[in-house]
Amino acid sequence: MKNFYLLTLAFTLLIFGCNTPSSSEKDVLITEQLVVASETTIKGQRLSLVANQPIKNVIFMIGDGTGIAQLYSGQLQEVGPDGYLHAQRLPITGIVKTHAQDDLITDSASGATAFSCGIKTYNGVIAQDSEGNECVTLMELAQQAGMSTGLVATSGVTHATPASFATHIDSRNKYSEIAEQLVESKVDIILGGGLEYFIPSDSAGSNRDDQLNLLPSLTEQGYSVVLDRQAMMEEDSDQIVGLFSPSGMPSENRIPSLAEMTGKAVESLSSNDNGFFLMVEGSQIDWGGHANETPYVVREVKDFDDAIGVVLTFAEQNPGTLVIVTADHETGGMTINGVNQENNVVDIAWTSTGHTGTPIPLMAYGPYAVEFSGWWDNTDIGKKVADLLGFENFPLILSQED
Numbered sequence: 260m261k262n263f264y265l266l267t268l269a270f271t272l273l274i275f276g277c278n279t280p281s282s283s284e285k286d287v288l289i290t291e292q293l294v295v296a297s298e299t300t301i302k303g304q305r306l307s308l309v310a311n312q313p314i315k316n317v318i319f320m321i322g323d324g325t326g327i328a329q330l331y332s333g334q335l336q337e338v339g340p341d342g343y344l345h346a347q348r349l350p351i352t353g354i355v356k357t358h359a360q361d362d363l364i365t366d367s368a369s370g371a372t373a374f375s376c377g378i379k380t381y382n383g384v385i386a387q388d389s390e391g392n393e394c395v396t397l398m399e400l401a402q403q404a405g406m407s408t409g410l411v412a413t414s415g416v417t418h419a420t421p422a423s424f425a426t427h428i429d430s431r432n433k434y435s436e437i438a439e440q441l442v443e444s445k446v447d448i449i450l451g452g453g454l455e456y457f458i459p460s461d462s463a464g465s466n467r468d469d470q471l472n473l474l475p476s477l478t479e480q481g482y483s484v485v486l487d488r489q490a491m492m493e494e495d496s497d498q499i500v501g502l503f504s505p506s507g508m509p510s511e512n513r514i515p516s517l518a519e520m521t522g523k524a525v526e527s528l529s530s531n532d533n534g535f536f537l538m539v540e541g542s543q544i545d546w547g548g549h550a551n552e553t554p555y556v557v558r559e560v561k562d563f564d565d566a567i568g569v570v571l572t573f574a575e576q577n578p579g580t581l582v583i584v585t586a587d588h589e590t591g592g593m594t595i596n597g598v599n600q601e602n603n604v605v606d607i608a609w610t611s612t613g614h615t616g617t618p619i620p621l622m623a624y625g626p627y628a629v630e631f632s633g634w635w636d637n638t639d640i641g642k643k644v645a646d647l648l649g650f651e652n653f654p655l656i657l658s659q660e661d
């Protein structure tokens with residue numbers, strides 16, 4: 260009898276709870292449309308599990324603001340419902356919970372610090388705990404282990420996600436100081452936008468409020484500085500900073516593409532026999548989400564996916580390479596609604612212009628990839644990578660006196 264009552268209650272909730280949204284709930288939905296590809300494309304062979312062996316290289320790829328709906332929208336438009344993106348070829352999938360220390364909804368600084376340091380912190384904080392103590396990042400431990408390191412992003416390189424792997428500061432908005440820290444970071448390859456914080460305030464396009472010119476400082480540190488695609492392609496130094504736009508890189512006609520920057524980074528970093536740690540961010544999937552612009556999101560998913568293709572090719576040819584593709588959080592509360600069967604147009608609905616708390620997908624390939632299967636907290640991902648690379652003493656918080 261009790262069971263029957265519960266069943267009736269469940270049905271009532273199902274019928275009235277799901278089918279009668281209030282008008283105010285309806286009002287917040289923003290709907291856009293997406294045209295589904297008529298031809299199916301498979302971007303490559305689905306990859307198999309590989310035998311475990313010591314991990315030499317880690318390529319950690321973050322699609323900022325990339326939930327399942329963002330990836331699936333990219334799939335629908337790019338390769339059709341039956342196709343597969345590169346992101347969907349990795350054999351292991353996991354799900355990652357993303358909350359920050361002070362908020363169920365994370366920002367990119369706290370989200371990336373969870374990966375880079377294996378700790379929860381406040382939103383807006385870059386590789387520090389909530390008390391202002393620095394945490395040691397995976398990238399810094401990789402450097403100590405003699406590995407080469409790289410950061411590639413389509414935002415400015417001083418943006419929260421790349422910054423959280425190589426700098427430490429109490430606010431993600433202190434871009435000028437983050438740029439100064441990047442100069443000293445000893446990260447071998449840094450590619451993306453963000454020239455505005457490396458040039459003095461009287462230079463065109465500068466966003467600094469002082470006269471510091473960090474480009475000569477980079478050269479003094481041993482970097483070759485490149486400012487366009489051709490110079491990047493021709494540069495054979497193993498320490499390169501490439502700054503290809505004042506702020507975030509253009510979304511349309513992006514030159515170089517994320518795939519080209521990623522290919523250059525992998526080519527350069529792989530000359531180190533001790534291996535490398537590379538972080539690649541598809542930064543602007545998040546920006547398309549904030550704008551509730553489906554075409555922006557889909558374009559950015561394609562750019563990110565092309566870079567995943569480059570990475571998977573490298574990983575197949577270099578079997579000690581662990582590839583992780585994930586996100587810091589979902590942006591926009593994006594979902595896939597109805598489809599018009601006649602013209603293959605899908606309605607996309609957006610429920611927010613901010614980040615959401617929806618857990619995000621993770622895909623993995625390479626030795627020990629299977630370790631990432633299942634539900635995890637975002638901090639667990641950083642801890643697992645540290646463990647697999649043999650970095651003991653992680654997470655590691657330095658007290659302010661250290």
Ligand SMILES: [Zn+2]
Pocket residue numbers: 324367545546549590614
């Ligand atoms: Zn965002």
